[in-house]
Amino acid sequence: MTRLSAYFLPTEREPPADAEAISHKLMVRAGLVRQVGAGLWSWLPAGWRVHERIVQIVREEMNAIGGQEMLMPVLQPAELWRRTGRYEIDELFKLKDRRGADLVLALTHEEIVTSHVASAVQSYRQLPLVLYHFQVKERDEARPRAGVLRTREFIMKDSYSFDRDSEGLNAAYERHAAAYDRICDRCGFEWYKVEADVGVMGGHGSDEYMAPCAAGENDVVLAGAYAANIEVASADPQPVALPNGSGATESVDTPGMTTVEAVARELAVPEGALLKAFPVILETGEMKLVMVRGDHRVNEIKLRNTLGEPFRAARPEEIAEKLGPAGFIGPVGTEVPILLDEAAGSGAYVTGANRSDTHLRGVEPGRDFRFERVDVRTVAAGDTVAGATVRIEPAIEVGNIFKLGTRYSEPLGATYLDEAGRSQFVWMGSYGFGPARAAAAAVEQYADEQGISWPRAIAPFDVGLVVLGKPGSPERELADGLYAELAEAGLETLYDDRDAGPGEKFADAELLGCPVRLTVGRRTLAAEEIEVQIRRGRQSRAVPVSGAAQAVAELWRGLP
RNA sequence: CGGGGCGUGGCGUAGCCUGGUAACGCGCAGCCUUUGGGUGGCUGAGAUCCCCGGUUCAAAUCCGGGCGCCCCGACCA
Numbered sequence: 001m002t003r004l005s006a007y008f009l010p011t012e013r014e015p016p017a018d019a020e021a022i023s024h025k026l027m028v029r030a031g032l033v034r035q036v037g038a039g040l041w042s043w044l045p046a047g048w049r050v051h052e053r054i055v056q057i058v059r060e061e062m063n064a065i066g067g068q069e070m071l072m073p074v075l076q077p078a079e080l081w082r083r084t085g086r087y088e089i090d091e092l093f094k095l096k097d098r099r100g101a102d103l104v105l106a107l108t109h110e111e112i113v114t115s116h117v118a119s120a121v122q123s124y125r126q127l128p129l130v131l132y133h134f135q136v137k138e139r140d141e142a143r144p145r146a147g148v149l150r151t152r153e154f155i156m157k158d159s160y161s162f163d164r165d166s167e168g169l170n171a172a173y174e175r176h177a178a179a180y181d182r183i184c185d186r187c188g189f190e191w192y193k194v195e196a197d198v199g200v201m202g203g204h205g206s207d208e209y210m211a212p213c214a215a216g217e218n219d220v221v222l223a224g225a226y227a228a229n230i231e232v233a234s235a236d237p238q239p240v241a242l243p244n245g246s247g248a249t250e251s252v253d254t255p256g257m258t259t260v261e262a263v264a265r266e267l268a269v270p271e272g273a274l275l276k277a278f279p280v281i282l283e284t285g286e287m288k289l290v291m292v293r294g295d296h297r298v299n300e301i302k303l304r305n306t307l308g309e310p311f312r313a314a315r316p317e318e319i320a321e322k323l324g325p326a327g328f329i330g331p332v333g334t335e336v337p338i339l340l341d342e343a344a345g346s347g348a349y350v351t352g353a354n355r356s357d358t359h360l361r362g363v364e365p366g367r368d369f370r371f372e373r374v375d376v377r378t379v380a381a382g383d384t385v386a387g388a389t390v391r392i393e394p395a396i397e398v399g400n401i402f403k404l405g406t407r408y409s410e411p412l413g414a415t416y417l418d419e420a421g422r423s424q425f426v427w428m429g430s431y432g433f434g435p436a437r438a439a440a441a442a443v444e445q446y447a448d449e450q451g452i453s454w455p456r457a458i459a460p461f462d463v464g465l466v467v468l469g470k471p472g473s474p475e476r477e478l479a480d481g482l483y484a485e486l487a488e489a490g491l492e493t494l495y496d497d498r499d500a501g502p503g504e505k506f507a508d509a510e511l512l513g514c515p516v517r518l519t520v521g522r523r524t525l526a527a528e529e530i531e532v533q534i535r536r537g538r539q540s541r542a543v544p545v546s547g548a549a550q551a552v553a554e555l556w557r558g559l560p
Numbered sequence: 561c562g563g564g565g566c567g568u569g570g571c572g573u574a575g576c577c578u579g580g581u582a583a584c585g586c587g588c589a590g591c592c593u594u595u596g597g598g599u600g601g602c603u604g605a606g607a608u609c610c611c612c613g614g615u616u617c618a619a620a621u622c623c624g625g626g627c628g629c630c631c632c633g634a635c636c637a
Contacts, residue, residue: 017566017630143635
């Protein structure tokens with residue numbers, strides 16, 4: 001019997017002074033988690049129950065697609081990470097043992113799991129495989145934030161698929177996607193799957209599972225059936241009224257006007273009638289000039305993916321040497337290759353003139369400069385996708401699925417012999433899911449003035465049972481019996497048997513947010529009834545004492 | 561990594577500018593009261609004022625250094 005009088009649930013009346021995010025405030029106040037250091041959290045008993053309920057849902061769905069659970073260490077030799085080129089990652093914790101050997105704390109487990117497959121798998125007959133575990137991840141985050149939303153240490157379910165070829169990988173990926181859909185549905189939070197960035201390391205495709213909420217760190221672009229992380233999103237731009245092409249380009253004086261806003265105002269044209277220049281330097285040292293409409297922003301991730309390599313912004317002296325004074329640079333009369341964003345359609349634009357205090361009017365792409373067409377701008381609210389208007393929402397990333405290809409099997413030598421006896425690299429996928437983030441997302445999405453309102457599948461307890469009346473009273477006696485009946489009916493109950501006033505008990509029950517609250521008090525007892533409150537919406541009803549547990553169980557099954 | 565802020569009983573804060581017995585609310589312990597929305601009363605316990613150093617007769621307060629935490633941004637394989 002879980003009696004609150006003996007349960008470690010340190011609730012607080014006030015949130016921590018430094019908390020901003022709703023989930024941060026409420027999870028601390030409700031006694032679910034406690035902070036240890038920056039990005040370091042302990043999960044207290046009730047919080048851990050939530051975490052483990054989510055874990056169990058994930059486990060069931062991973063097993064259902066043939067995943068095999070195992071466990072790999074967090075502390076690992078640095079050698080494997082050097083081989084895959086990930087040793088240099090800033091977020092990777094690095095340490096030495098007493099003999100001076102280099103070790104790392106894993107931020108994911110591709111290296112280890114791939115090394116096991118490399119040594120244990122020799123034949124196509126041993127594939128495919130899906131291996132997974134729930135294990136702590138360590139990341140030296142530059143800035144942990146928002147309670148358990150972004151921490152330096154957290155538990156992740158990470159699974160890894162191993163297939164003979166890309167077709168096999170695609171199939172494994174789709175099975176994971178379907179499993180993730182079910183996991184998110186079963187956990188009971190709102191979510192959507194979005195296209196994601198595959199990163200500079202390449203890869204063959206990636207989707208993220210996003211839970212929309214105010215504290216989310218990611219911006220998601222939504223339009224009809226379209227959903228993408230803003231890092232990779234594309235959309236049709238809002239139209240801009242361009243001045244008519246007037247024939248030749250014309251110089252205009254724009255003294256000191258280095259911003260789009262200033263130039264647009266001076267020339268009385270919309271900002272979108274300007275072309276903004278963003279010179280970048282590639283790894284080879286080559287400069288390229290990226291141009292987007294004046295009312296648009298360069299999306300550096302899309303640009304990196306378009307370039308196919310990392311880049312940096314050019315420095316003023318580099319710009320001056322190749323183009324002109326920063327603030328007045330443009331595409332006309334330069335040898336620097338030009339990448340023109342596709343949102344800048346044909347027409348006459350205002351651009352920098354590559355001379356101080358001067359812009360050019362009537363510049364027409366194609367006629368006045370040659371360019372390569374690219375899609376490198378950041379999508380903005382109000383753009384459209386297939387006619388549907390774009391909106392942008394913040395969201396928490398709770399899961400990410402990723403087609404790795406041979407990114408890890410090559411450096412770690414994970415090969416097999418095919419039917420023809422030829423050595424082939426194993427094709428891999430990796431699939432992460434964060435139970436802590438899922439929990440925090442649910443808190444964020446359903447919290448109200450009184451506190452948390454858990455989806456029933458991941459609540460710390462199914463039922464909060466509040467008894468009013470002194471120990472030894474008839475109310476207590478009835479509540480004791482009810483607890484046993486609820487257990488028989490399959491409901492896990494937190495029994496508030498504390499010697500506290502009704503207000504305090506109700507407040508704590510609603511703060512903790514179990515989907516159903518039962519109250520046994522003199523008032524209801526006299527009527528041979530028990531009060532049932534549905535946490536979400538806080539509607540109350542009465543059920544007869546006789547058969548109450550079964551009635552509550554039935555009610556509970558119908559809750560979200 | 562850049563910018564800003566904060567560190568005082570378990571929690572939330574005041575005191576700091578202008579140096580002189582560490583204060584308030586909540587919580588906690590005991591007794592009484594109350595029992596359908598954080599009840600009221602009495603009594604009491606609980607603080608190396610983040611750390612180190614300096615100035616001073618005297619430092620929570622002033623000065624120097626360090627550590628820790630939060631927020632905004634950058635970053636996030």
